[in-house]
Amino acid sequence: MNPQNSSRIALVLKLVVLAGLIAFPAFGSSFYTEMVAKILILGIFAMSLDLLVGFTGLVSLGHAAYFGIAAYTVALLTPKYDPADLWLALPASVLAAAAAAFVIGLFVLRTKGIYFIMVTLAFAQMVYFIFHDTALGGGSDGIYVNFKPDASIAGWVPFDLNEPIQLYYFVVVALVAVFVFLTLVLRSPFGRVLVGIRSNEHRMQSLGYATFHYKLAAFTLAGGLAGVAGFLYAVLFGFVTPEYLSWHQSGNVLMMVILGGMGNLAGAVIGAFAFIGLQEMFSDWTKHWQLLMGGVIVAAVLFMPGGLSALPRRIMKKVNGERENG
């Protein structure tokens, strides 16, 4: 199969999945519609992390910080008895997350490898304790978003996020927008440099690239997109707790990226589906579901290089290989 054909098949598959997502509320119960919305939001979150881990080679273990900062921003911007303006709250949340990523990036990007993993974790924990131990966002209890943001523009109401179905479609649109945006970024000169940095940063420097600036831009961008996810998550569930920015959350999203296959945007979304699906399944069986999840992750890393998104290609290869040998 030539690459052109396989990319055409991949495009068709994506459109089929998108059609399924659009049709889903007509068939699924409201419980499952909300769950799928949650998974899609985590898919956005995972794609934003994949920009760092899979494409730039920066393994961040503190990505929940930006998710959580955006979630807290919308919670704090929402008045007690009124909804916030969507067209202000959404950009403000995303900008807050991106600004935090920019500042933290200035420090953490001076380190490499294991040290990078540790300092991203350390900064995320600092943010966690700011919200956990101060009254700013309701401390360890968290804070409610009493009203979902108001989408009206000068009296005209294009959609209403209080309607679960409309909120669901808002999430689908956000997922598609982030996916298309990142796809374009990755084929641009900027995106090509990021992939070059992952492959051989030293060589990129000797070719004249100021790699620190590129990494900082990627880190900021990834933080902002994690903010999109954090904003939607807070709006979907109507409350925000410090758990949103805990290291568990950072670890979970990293596992989604690994499960789906690093360096593959669609894979990140598949990873979110797989992770939440397994979580639901395992937690039905036992309260020690994390033990089972750990086993799955270990097995995935050992036996499934490239993650779920690489499975079809690997299977095709095996089938073709056997045909050639036989």
Next chain:
Amino acid sequence: MAEMTTADLTVVAGASAAVPGEAMMVADKLTRRFGGLAANQDVCLTLERGKLHALLGPNGAGKSTCINMLSGDLPPSEGRILLGGKDITRLSAAQRSRIGIGRSYQRTNIFPGFTVLENCRLAAQSRNPRPWKIFTDALGLSDTVDRARAAIVEAGLAGREGRIAGTMSHGEQRQLEIAMVLATDARVLLLDEPLAGMGSEESAQMVELLKGLKKNRAILLVEHDMDAVFAVADTITVMVNGVVLESGPPEQIRNSADVQTAYLGEGHV
């Protein structure tokens, strides 16, 4: 202040016209210490346009330290580096690349998972990076792609644009290394053992390539292969124990008693 050296006098400040023999890069009394050890002591070199300057010396002579200082990978402890008369001693490797100094590495240093074209395209893109054009397909920026293709042809890799770099032969990867430097439009080439690990046929090809490259550029060649060095070099500098033992045209080096005892050995006359 460091005293003036003859190297300074050869520099025409700000000269940009393509004059053959014009000094492009000058190393002025470069010294690099690692603790108490002076890996390089007062090393002076001049790279001229249209000339290939070879740096010879036994292992541990300080050749790598020297090229690392010139490329910006290693800061010198003392001394200055000039490009076109301007002091560039404090510029980083990336900054030096942007002003026209290109470097290839002793151990092949490419993007093994990328195609030959993408390796060179990234190199060419560094001349006009346009990172803010995030909605533009990088492959659609024809100035960059054309420059990459031209470098591939000049380095003798025509027809191999689509090959994955890591799957090519060692010799081809060394050629790619050169092609990437060419794609950056470097005027000064610092080539660290481009012949390392090559067979005789591949070496002969590379020597031909080097002869062609020096026409418009200044080249520093660090190399172990004596036959190749004497075949292409216009000037040879021999280093021993971190200092310049002798510098001059190939004939002078070949007949130098000092060089023969220190380096070439008795069998090589």
